[in-house]
Amino acid sequence: MNKFLILLAVVLLPGCFISRTTVDRPLDEGVVSRLVPGETTAAEVAQLMGAPAEVVQLGLRTAWRYEYKVQKQAAAFLLLVGLRGVDAQSDRVWVFFDEQGGLTHVGTSFASDQAEYAVPGF
Amino acid sequence: MRFSGAVWGLKVAGCVLALGLCSCVSGTLAQERWHEVISPGALDQLVSGDSTLEDCLRELGAPLRVEELGEQTVLIWGWRDVHGFQVSVSVPLGDNSANFSWTDEVQHLQGVVAILGPDQVLRLLRRGQLGEILPVKRRAPRLIVSD
Numbered sequence: 001m002n003k004f005l006i007l008l009a010v011v012l013l014p015g016c017f018i019s020r021t022t023v024d025r026p027l028d029e030g031v032v033s034r035l036v037p038g039e040t041t042a043a044e045v046a047q048l049m050g051a052p053a054e055v056v057q058l059g060l061r062t063a064w065r066y067e068y069k070v071q072k073q074a075a076a077f078l079l080l081v082g083l084r085g086v087d088a089q090s091d092r093v094w095v096f097f098d099e100q101g102g103l104t105h106v107g108t109s110f111a112s113d114q115a116e117y118a119v120p121g122f
Numbered sequence: 123m124r125f126s127g128a129v130w131g132l133k134v135a136g137c138v139l140a141l142g143l144c145s146c147v148s149g150t151l152a153q154e155r156w157h158e159v160i161s162p163g164a165l166d167q168l169v170s171g172d173s174t175l176e177d178c179l180r181e182l183g184a185p186l187r188v189e190e191l192g193e194q195t196v197l198i199w200g201w202r203d204v205h206g207f208q209v210s211v212s213v214p215l216g217d218n219s220a221n222f223s224w225t226d227e228v229q230h231l232q233g234v235v236a237i238l239g240p241d242q243v244l245r246l247l248r249r250g251q252l253g254e255i256l257p258v259k260r261r262a263p264r265l266i267v268s269d
Contacts, residue, residue, distance in 0.1 A: 056188045056189065056190065057190060058188070058190050058195050059190065059193060063188045065188070080147065080149055081148075081149040081150070082148065082149065082150040082151070083150075084150055084151070084152045084153070085152070085153045085154070086152075086153070086154040086156075087154075087155045088154075088155070088156045088157065089157065089158065090157065092183075092184040092185075092186070093184055094179070094184045094185060094188060096175070105175055105179055106179070107178075107179030107183060107184040107185065108179075108184050109158065109183035109184040111157075111158050118153060118155075119153075120151045120152065120153040120205070121151065
């Protein structure tokens with residue numbers, strides 16, 4: 001019986017994998033909370049958080065993006081059918097500066113820990 | 123008659139199994155989720171002509187993209203939900219191969235677009251298919267120098 005189950009598993013599950021991919025470094029919520037609009041400058045933001053992933057020019061103002069992406073993927077290949085699930089979430093921070101390089105706004109989303117390994121049907 | 127039908131069924135199943143084992147036929151059940159969905163209720167808190175950049179960031183979080191559109195600022199949030207089944211058939215033909223695939227995958231490239239004026243006040247707020255609600259970019263005029 002055990003041999004039959006092993007044989008069945010070998011035949012029905014010729015391949016399966018899980019993978020976790022990340023882009024850039026995790027963002028520290030504690031560091032982000034130290035950014036104070038009206039007080040913090042662009043130089044201080046760069047010192048605290050490092051180089052941004054993107055800089056957008058908005059007239060004379062600028063906006064910087066910091067992002068940490070997590071993608072979790074799980075798949076199981078049965079005899080004829082493959083099951084594949086992908087979940088991609090990210091922590092994202094946008095900081096907005098005025099013409100003088102003073103911080104005016106901070107927008108945050110922290111969802112990287114919500115990424116899950118999910119195979120359809122399971 | 124029923125027995126004959128069962129035999130045919132077995133033959134067909136055997137053929138499909140054989141094709142599958144040599145990777146000629148394969149099916150994939152896929153489920154993809156990209157980024158967080160923004161609920162319609164979150165948009166109810168924002169009012170065009172009244173809400174500010176700060177309100178947008180507080181209610182909707184950090185956008186996926188920030189763009190400049192003339193003197194306006196465009197904030198874009200987006201998410202994607204894909205689920206469905208795909209069947210692929212590949213038949214070797216000499217040095218080449220013929221491929222066929224069919225899918226019932228549903229792709230939801232949804233999003234929210236907020237357009238703010240130079241005074242950082244919300245001018246326009248849209249929710250829907252991103253391809254339909256994104257503002258059309260106009261190319262800035264350029265000086266053309268010719269000899």
